Amino acid sequence: MKLSTKGRYAVMAMVDLATHSKGKPTTLADVADRQEISLSYLEQLFGHLRRGQLVTSVRGPGGGYLLAREPAEIRVADVIMAVDEPIKATRCTPGSPAGCHGGQQRCLTHDLWEELGNQIYLFLNSVSLEDVATRRVLGSSGMLYVQGRDQQIAAGE
Numbered sequence: 001m002k003l004s005t006k007g008r009y010a011v012m013a014m015v016d017l018a019t020h021s022k023g024k025p026t027t028l029a030d031v032a033d034r035q036e037i038s039l040s041y042l043e044q045l046f047g048h049l050r051r052g053q054l055v056t057s058v059r060g061p062g063g064g065y066l067l068a069r070e071p072a073e074i075r076v077a078d079v080i081m082a083v084d085e086p087i088k089a090t091r092c093t094p095g096s097p098a099g100c101h102g103g104q105q106r107c108l109t110h111d112l113w114e115e116l117g118n119q120i121y122l123f124l125n126s127v128s129l130e131d132v133a134t135r136r137v138l139g140s141s142g143m144l145y146v147q148g149r150d151q152q153i154a155a156g157e
């Protein structure tokens with residue numbers, strides 16, 4: 001399963017807003033520079049995020065974008081869904097009774113991949129922008145096994 005740049009960039013930009021805005025509008029040009037994302041691509045993404053009521057725009061001098069809610073109230077899953085990024089691990093069309101095999105049948109592993117997509121959604125829905133911005137996402141994937149012992153590693157190492 002692969003998350004496209006649309007979802008990844010939207011989350012990066014939203015975490016950037018959560019980190020840098022400090023209650024003042026932030027320009028997309030500043031976000032683009034800090035995150036090394038194309039400005040025109042960000043403009044497209046922020047159209048989706050605005051329609052999804054995750055950001056508000058402020059026009060005029062000193063304008064830009066603000067988070068529509070506190071970072072702790074915005075879930076990563078909300079951001080990904082707002083930019084029309086499906087969270088799924090099957091080849092089947094979401095909500096369709098038809099399967100991914102010829103003859104419209106489901107493959108033998110359909111339920112496995114469907115549940116994986118559900119678990120990914122549950123995880124992303126449990127993580128807020130604030131969690132990401134303050135580096136509180138380090139979980140079991142942050143464990144390093146050294147000579148049979150578990151040893152926690154610091155974020156960024």
